[in-house]
Amino acid sequence: MGETVTTAARIDGKAFAEGLRARIGAAAAAFTQATARRPGLAVVLVGDDAASQVYVGAKAKACEAAGIASFEHRLPATTSAAELLTLVERLNRDPEVDGILVQLPLPQGLDEQAVIAAIDPDKDVDGFHVINAGRLSVGQEGFVPCTPLGCLMLLQDHLGDLSGLDAVVIGRSNIVGKPMAQLLTDANATVTIAHSRTKNLPEVVRRADIVVAAVGRPGMVRGDWIKPGATVIDVGINRLAPTEDKPKGRLVGDVHYGEALAVAGAITPVPGGVGPMTIAVLLRNTLVAAHRHAGLDAPEGI
Ligand code: NAD
Numbered sequence: 001m002g003e004t005v006t007t008a009a010r011i012d013g014k015a016f017a018e019g020l021r022a023r024i025g026a027a028a029a030a031f032t033q034a035t036a037r038r039p040g041l042a043v044v045l046v047g048d049d050a051a052s053q054v055y056v057g058a059k060a061k062a063c064e065a066a067g068i069a070s071f072e073h074r075l076p077a078t079t080s081a082a083e084l085l086t087l088v089e090r091l092n093r094d095p096e097v098d099g100i101l102v103q104l105p106l107p108q109g110l111d112e113q114a115v116i117a118a119i120d121p122d123k124d125v126d127g128f129h130v131i132n133a134g135r136l137s138v139g140q141e142g143f144v145p146c147t148p149l150g151c152l153m154l155l156q157d158h159l160g161d162l163s164g165l166d167a168v169v170i171g172r173s174n175i176v177g178k179p180m181a182q183l184l185t186d187a188n189a190t191v192t193i194a195h196s197r198t199k200n201l202p203e204v205v206r207r208a209d210i211v212v213a214a215v216g217r218p219g220m221v222r223g224d225w226i227k228p229g230a231t232v233i234d235v236g237i238n239r240l241a242p243t244e245d246k247p248k249g250r251l252v253g254d255v256h257y258g259e260a261l262a263v264a265g266a267i268t269p270v271p272g273g274v275g276p277m278t279i280a281v282l283l284r285n286t287l288v289a290a291h292r293h294a295g296l297d298a299p300e301g302i
Helices: 013-035 050-065 081-093 112-118 130-138 146-159 177-186 201-206 257-261 275-293
Strands: 040-046 069-075 099-102 166-170 190-194 210-213 231-234
Touching (some): 013 050, 013 146, 040 050, 050 069, 081 099, 130 177
Parallel strands (some): 040 069
16 A cells, blocks of 8 residues: 655635735725725835836735725935935825835945834834834834734634744744744744754754745755644745746745645645735735824724
8 A cells, every 4th residue: 555645735825815905905995984095005116126116016006906095106226315215204294104115125325224214113014114123022013024924824824823833934034034933932832943054954844833934045945854744834935047938937935845745734835825925914014004093993804
């Protein structure tokens, strides 16, 4: 008798994000009815980075579809730091603007930290301001970066209570790894943060009931690193070299999907896993910001 290969459940981030966006749309409509204005997100794009143009376009489209006003500010790559800071100051004061997002990376010569620091923390829907990182760290209400919050939503939807589970987060960036570890800790998981200097990474990962991979290395996490039945969240988005049938290059995650499928209990695919959650959570954060600015309780269930 041959051995049965367990096939992991596919965590469908695209479907979850669609549901979330529909709930946000309904809550945004109720907000507009109650306050006679739509929640508003200002997106600032400096320069002509091709990927950033696509992201900014997608964010504006998602806003409009959810009944959130989108204010796009496209500035030339030659924009000075003073001009950019003046715009951010203006958006900070604008009562129609609940959330401000400055698309990164900025062109060379513009200091990203200085620009993030200039955003009103209560409009910082990306959650990148040090005030919001601090609030997350001490358990105060603020804004949490969209990608890790989206990962937490998928995990809680799939597993329910995370109490006492062993989680390994691979990657320690300020926008994914660190806030992810904090969120998992707050959800009562026992968290290990692994990174480029971690010794015996496969062994460390093998202990985990939950693996979150946020590295940026295609297929780095192999099937035999994964504890049978573990839940795997693959944040990585890596474009492989173009081939004849994929002239733009195939998108893959940080986890070797084919191998992981045979071992894990559940896994997010790339694309269609974590990626769609990021924009949905951005809309959610904007909606929450609008409620706070209007002195209303944030809607339930989003
Ligand atoms: P980053 O480059 O800022 O951080 C990468 C982290 O990986 C670092 O902390 C580093 O210590 C760790 N690392 C590097 N090499 C390693 C190794 N060999 N072993 C273990 N750890 C190692 O990247 P980031 O901004 O956190 O993004 C990580 C990945 O997630 C990228 O592929 C990025 O494209 C993707 N990403 C996806 C979304 C999304 O919406 N799905 C959002 C943000 C980032």
